[in-house]
Amino acid sequence: MNILEAEGLKKQFGSHKVLEDVSMYVPEHCIYGFLGKNGAGKTTTMKMILGLLKPDEGSIRVMQETVEYGETKTNRYIGYLPDVPEFYSYMNAEEYLQFCGRISGMSGGQLKKKIKELLEMTGLAGVKKRTGQFSRGMKQRLGIAQALLNDPKLLICDEPTSALDPVGRKEILDIMAAVRERTTVIFSTHVLSDVERICDRVAILNEGRIIIEGELEQVRETHGTRGLLAEFLEEENLVRFLKKAGLEKNKAEITERQITIYEEHPEREIMRWMEVMQEEEICPIRLEMIQPSLEKVFMEAIQ
Numbered sequence: 001m002n003i004l005e006a007e008g009l010k011k012q013f014g015s016h017k018v019l020e021d022v023s024m025y026v027p028e029h030c031i032y033g034f035l036g037k038n039g040a041g042k043t044t045t046m047k048m049i050l051g052l053l054k055p056d057e058g059s060i061r062v063m064q065e066t067v068e069y070g071e072t073k074t075n076r077y078i079g080y081l082p083d084v085p086e087f088y089s090y091m092n093a094e095e096y097l098q099f100c101g102r103i104s105g106m107s108g109g110q111l112k113k114k115i116k117e118l119l120e121m122t123g124l125a126g127v128k129k130r131t132g133q134f135s136r137g138m139k140q141r142l143g144i145a146q147a148l149l150n151d152p153k154l155l156i157c158d159e160p161t162s163a164l165d166p167v168g169r170k171e172i173l174d175i176m177a178a179v180r181e182r183t184t185v186i187f188s189t190h191v192l193s194d195v196e197r198i199c200d201r202v203a204i205l206n207e208g209r210i211i212i213e214g215e216l217e218q219v220r221e222t223h224g225t226r227g228l229l230a231e232f233l234e235e236e237n238l239v240r241f242l243k244k245a246g247l248e249k250n251k252a253e254i255t256e257r258q259i260t261i262y263e264e265h266p267e268r269e270i271m272r273w274m275e276v277m278q279e280e281e282i283c284p285i286r287l288e289m290i291q292p293s294l295e296k297v298f299m300e301a302i303q
């Protein structure tokens, strides 16, 4: 079943057409990477899903129910994590979650149990500090806990890792990967390596349209130029190979003992490399065709 279905979304601000025709279908229990460069219209789309912005055309359904602009009915299925979540700075994490739970009508025992579980899951159990003293990473973790308080069917995260250092980023990605079991996640970002780490599906938004959509693996297989990689035991073997195969250094990614190039026809090129290696008796320790990185797919797609 699809948790979210958006069809033919259009949105124009004055003469600026932001969304020209956006459709997306998000199946249950996946982490859906929603990609696009700055200003592509990701936040605009997410505001529409939350009923906070009216599309000029098109429709959105969450759990098969139509999202109506200005109404919050379908938001009972949604948890939302803004890019910079804000809290009452004088409360600690537990107090804040209790406060949020109470306003959404949760009762004592059930709320207490839920808060304990969420604090443990987000690594905030036992943290007594007030939220005003939280690091950015801790704020994001508390934001996730808050967004999950009502057991949403869909968790929407707007660039949750953009402002974090590598440790904070890993913590958030691990939590997001763990919540896949209990919900579906839309993860808007322009950090492509984060998407590669946890997403099952991706959609790339560019110039008002989704130009690529699908399972991550399949997107890598069908879009973007594939590459060839050869690795040698000794650096001198690599140098000799580059010379004999007539490979130009500026067209390749070269590390100490390894060369990677991206090619329109990697099958043909790998046969040529093998011939050179055989003739020159240069034995690689690794020789393989590789999928393009998501970054490569993205950069080629939006050009």
Ligand SMILES: Nc1ncnc2c1ncn2[C@@H]1O[C@H](COP(=O)(O)OP(=O)(O)OP(=O)(O)O)[C@@H](O)[C@H]1O
Binding pocket: 013, 018, 036, 037, 038, 039, 040, 041, 042, 043, 044, 045
């Ligand atoms: N209320 C508005 N009035 C006028 N223009 C707007 C409004 N909201 C957004 N825009 C414009 O629409 C475009 C898309 O904005 P949006 O915030 O959706 O992009 P984004 O993909 O989320 O980008 P970012 O990664 O920078 O957050 C931008 O050019 C923005 O300036």
